Amino acid sequence: MRTRWRARHVLAHQDGGHALLTDGEVVWEDDVVVYVGPRYEGPVDAERDLGESLVMPGLIDLDALADVDHLVLDSWAGPERGRGLQWSSDYFTDRRRDVFTPEERAVIREYALVQLALHGITTYMPIASEVHSSWAEPYEELVEMARISRRIGLRGHLGPAYRSGVNVVRPDGSRDVAFDEERGRAGFRDAVRFLDHLAALDDPLLTGVLLPCRIETLTEDLLRETADLARERGVLVRLHALQGLVERDLVQRRHGLTPLQLLEKHGLLGPNLLIPHTVTTDRHPGVHGEDRGDLATLAAAGVSVVHCPGTSLRYGEMLHSFRAYRAAGINLCLGTDSFPPDLIRGMDVGVHLAKIADGRSDAAPAEHYVEAATLGGARALGRDDLGRIAPGAQADLVAFALDDIRDGVQDDPVRTFLLNGTARQATDSVVAGRPVLVDRTVPGVDLGALRSRAQELFERMREAYGERDFERRDADVLFPPAFPAFRDGVPGGFGPSPRGEG
Template structure:
């Protein structure tokens, strides 16, 4: 089947770079683009005139929240309440449990994947909090998630998250990691089993990857075993590391080495490694405050940094800086890592953070961030057929309306959209030639019903924090409102 989109602006690809095509067309046959240009003279079976829209290559989110949002709770934590967001040591030893049933977890996954689609994401790699699970992510849950993803039509790089330990708050105060090594070994077995499952599906929309959790929650042996399996299977590994000072402290306490040294020591630098955040390296002001070679080490190893500007800033952290990492030769791609999964807001925020850090208005121009959300993500995945609109590429594309008066006047459509718009302006998307987002909705999905069910599950998740808290404080105390409730009896 041959389909054509027409739009006022198309971010086409030519001679290795994106280029802006005005009043353009994109035509694809089955799952492959066959034409990008002003006029296609061949026959088509279906067409959509998108009017005043900006058509981009499908956005690639490599740290995509596939959970109910928790940042809305924990990004406001005061020092007095921060430990209440972790497992207590007693909860780890005696009382850990799944807050949700498998069926409820499937609802959570559907809700999150629908959110990705509504915000113009076409390719994703999932991240979910393990705090409301009895440990990490079981094989069966990812099998079910893969089926939901296939039904919606997104392109997923999937695998169950696994770990050997969990961050805990200590009774006497402070933080540590409590380990259960057998859980880590079982999790890796599930991850290998899912690699096999994804291969058996033989569906181009599902690729198995290895997703160990945060580096401080892994034993050295689990890291080594992960690296070995990745080399044997030529599998991508994504590992949250270099993301915080507490992580660095815990890893040095456990292993006598920095997180980056552990990535090297265990062989993970020799894999197809993605590192979300990548904030805390030698140049960080609370480490050495100068470049002692960490960026060069990451670049030489071919590590991709999954930059999540919006989420990092919400937790009070920044990448120092986008331009410096890019100049060091590091492949930068993007992630959302929280709600909303809005890469447009994230890109805009990243552009302006870079201006402050580097003291230059052109520190990280809009086009560099768009490249990261498309070409950078494709490079991280080893996919030269993603992240671009050109003949021979996969038909993954997304359209955003840019004709709302609230967006202001239009100059350059890319810069104007990043500055004034949001991903909620997505109206249509296609993945492998199949419609996913149609007229701002997901065919076959009752958004109102899904929202109501997700709200009920969020409220249960919120209440469950109190049973994990060292002091067993109620959720109302852990998460106080911005303002007190209105009381008509008080003057």
């Protein structure tokens, strides 16, 4: 089947990079783009005129939230309340449990994947909080997630998260990692089994990857076995590392090495490794505040850095700096990591954080961030047929409407969209040529019902924080409202005026 989209602006691919096509057309047959240009003269079976829109390559989110959001709670927590966001050591020892049933986790997964589609993401690699599970992610949960992803039609790189330990808070308020090595080995076996499951499915939209949790929660044996399996199977590994000073301290205390040295020791540094965040390299002010070779090490290994500017900002962090990482030759790709999964807002935040980091207004032009969200993601995945709109590429496309007066006046459509817009302007998308988002809806999904169900589950998730807290503080104490509740009948509220009038 041959399909054509027309739009005022098309971010096409030409001469090795993106090029802006005005009043353009994109034609694809089945799952492959066959034409990009001003006018297609051949016959088509279906067509769509998207009007004043920007058609881009489908956005690639390699640290994509696959959960109901937790950052809405923990990004506001001060040091004292923040203790309640981690497991207490006694919860680990005596009381850990699954907050949700498998059926409820499936609802959460559907909610999250629908959110990705609504925000114009076509390719994703998931991240979910393990705080609300008795350990990490079981095999069965990822099997169900794969089923949901196939139904929606997204391109997913999936695997169950696994770990040997969990971050805990000790009675004195200090941070540590409590280990259960058998659970780590069982999780690794689940990861192997899931690779086999996806291989048997043989669905071109689903790719098996290894998703171990944070580096401080893995034993050296598990790190080494992950590296060996990745080489044996030829699969990608994504591992959260170099993401904070607490992590750095925990790793150095346990192993006598920095996180980067630990990765290198066990053979994980290589072109098949994706590291989200990667903010605490030697350039970080809390480490050395100067370049002592970490970026060169990452670049030489071919590692991809999954930059999540929106989440970094919410935790008071940033890359030091986007410009320096790029200049070092590191492949930069993007992730959202938290809600909303809005890479447009994320790119805008990243552009401006980079200006602060480098003290110069041209530190990270908008086009560099767009490249990270498309071509950088494709390079990380080893897919030269993604992240671009060109003949021979996969037909993964997203259209953003630019016709609202609230978008403001337009200079360059890409720069103006990143500055003034949001991914909520996504109207349509296709993955491998098949519709995923149609007129701002996901076919077959009752968005209202899904929203209501997700809110119910979020309320339960919020309440469960109190179970894990050492002091068993109520959720309303851990997460107080921004303002006190209005009390009827108190002076200053609604009611009769002092004169008894109206």
